[in-house]
Amino acid sequence: MSKKFETRAIRTQAERTQHREHAVPVYLTSGFAFDSAEHGRALFANEEEGNVYSRYSNPNTDEFVRKICEMEQAEDGIATASGMSAVFSSIAGLLNSGDHLLVGRAIFGSTHQVLTQLLTRWNITHTYVDIKDPDSWEKEIRPNTRMFFVETPSNPGLDLIDLERAGEVARNNNLILNVDNCFATPYLQQPGAYGADLIVHSATKFIDGQGRTIGGVVVGRQELIDELRFFARHSGPAMSPFNAWVLSKSLETLAVRMERHCDNALALARYMEDHSAISWVKYPFLPSHPQHELARKQMKMGGGVLVFNFDEGLEAAKAFIDRLEMLTICANLGDTRTIVTHPASTTHSKLTEEERLTVGITPGLTRIAVGLEHIDDIVADIAQALDRR
Numbered sequence: 001m002s003k004k005f006e007t008r009a010i011r012t013q014a015e016r017t018q019h020r021e022h023a024v025p026v027y028l029t030s031g032f033a034f035d036s037a038e039h040g041r042a043l044f045a046n047e048e049e050g051n052v053y054s055r056y057s058n059p060n061t062d063e064f065v066r067k068i069c070e071m072e073q074a075e076d077g078i079a080t081a082s083g084m085s086a087v088f089s090s091i092a093g094l095l096n097s098g099d100h101l102l103v104g105r106a107i108f109g110s111t112h113q114v115l116t117q118l119l120t121r122w123n124i125t126h127t128y129v130d131i132k133d134p135d136s137w138e139k140e141i142r143p144n145t146r147m148f149f150v151e152t153p154s155n156p157g158l159d160l161i162d163l164e165r166a167g168e169v170a171r172n173n174n175l176i177l178n179v180d181n182c183f184a185t186p187y188l189q190q191p192g193a194y195g196a197d198l199i200v201h202s203a204t205k206f207i208d209g210q211g212r213t214i215g216g217v218v219v220g221r222q223e224l225i226d227e228l229r230f231f232a233r234h235s236g237p238a239m240s241p242f243n244a245w246v247l248s249k250s251l252e253t254l255a256v257r258m259e260r261h262c263d264n265a266l267a268l269a270r271y272m273e274d275h276s277a278i279s280w281v282k283y284p285f286l287p288s289h290p291q292h293e294l295a296r297k298q299m300k301m302g303g304g305v306l307v308f309n310f311d312e313g314l315e316a317a318k319a320f321i322d323r324l325e326m327l328t329i330c331a332n333l334g335d336t337r338t339i340v341t342h343p344a345s346t347t348h349s350k351l352t353e354e355e356r357l358t359v360g361i362t363p364g365l366t367r368i369a370v371g372l373e374h375i376d377d378i379v380a381d382i383a384q385a386l387d388r389r
């Protein structure tokens with residue numbers, strides 16, 4: 001009988017060694033010894049399976065990838081040094097010069113830079129589509145469109161892509177559906193169930209959960225991962241075994257952590273919705289979210305991030321942030337510690353004002369990545385910062 005999510009996250013482990021350790025050790029080794037010259041030859045000729053060199057594979061990275069595959073119900077995957085190397089590899093490792101991507105407009109700032117500043121150098125082009133208007137997507141498909149890349153919920157606007165519709169469009173037009181599932185994590189949302197061919201994560205966020213490591217992962221259909229493995233093996237975005245060990249341990253607690261992140265975020269969103277200093281709050285599991293029904297359909301809970309707006313703009317947001325006493329001002333998210341970020345002046349500052357506004361990043365937009373402190377203390381800090389105006 002297939003085991004439940006939490007059990008698989010804990011019980012998927014690298015094989016025990018002759019030392020009978022209970023917790024998997026860190027395999028900090030760049031290379032692996034061959035039994036004989038013939039063994040080395042056979043490994044390189046792919047006639048035998050086994051570790052050769054940690055840029056190709058390592059027991060810790062393999063364990064981490066196997067766990068994510070278990071959670072996303074994916075066939076195979078590769079671990080990468082960061083979320084951005086996962087995003088970049090998942091596109092550059094598969095597309096050729098002359099290919100085109102369809103992209104949901106609301107995406108992470110660096111992904112936007114990769115599309116607009118880097119991939120264009122190799123004549124890989126893209127068209128942004130309105131993520132809230134699925135009927136418009138197919139109109140943008142060209143004969144050379146090969147991939148549909150989406151992020152849901154989006155960072156930081158918390159807009160959602162209808163994964164079922166995205167799956168249909170990809171299937172009907174023979175596109176690779178590539179989903180950045182960073183904000184939801186595999187605990188809240190499994191895009192593979194809607195036909196995603198690839199799922200990418202910044203493991204730096206909720207997968208780590210304690211703000212210690214940078215990491216990424218791409219999982220998906222075997223034949224696509226085979227191509228990506230070749231790309232990664234030779235271009236070298238490998239995750240370090242130590243980071244893989246940390247991240248694999250973190251996955252053991254992903255389910256319980258996400259439950260608490262989401263409970264805290266929903267409670268905070270409800271509190272803020274009633275506060276007169278704020279013009280609006282956006283959180284997928286608040287009924288006021290414009291895509292609330294869709295969130296309920298494709299996400300188990302609302303996630304650990306909420307955004308809200310000060311109509312007075314940048315100065316009001318900055319003043320609020322500077323009055324916070326406990327929350328950390330930081331660009332990261334998905335940590336045990338609650339983090340406040342002002343996207344327009346930091347993570348999304350490289351976009352033009354117009355580009356920011358088209359994805360809902362107003363000057364007063366403020367993002368809170370809700371941590372695991374007691375909700376009363378989180379609310380108290382925000383309350384004093386809002387009330388002391």
Ligand SMILES: Cc1ncc(COP(=O)(O)O)c(C=O)c1O
Nearest residue numbers: 082083084108155182202204215
């Ligand atoms: C949605 C999303 N994708 C990708 C990334 C990039 O991940 P990393 O910082 O691990 O490279 C981020 C980082 O914030 C993100 O929020």
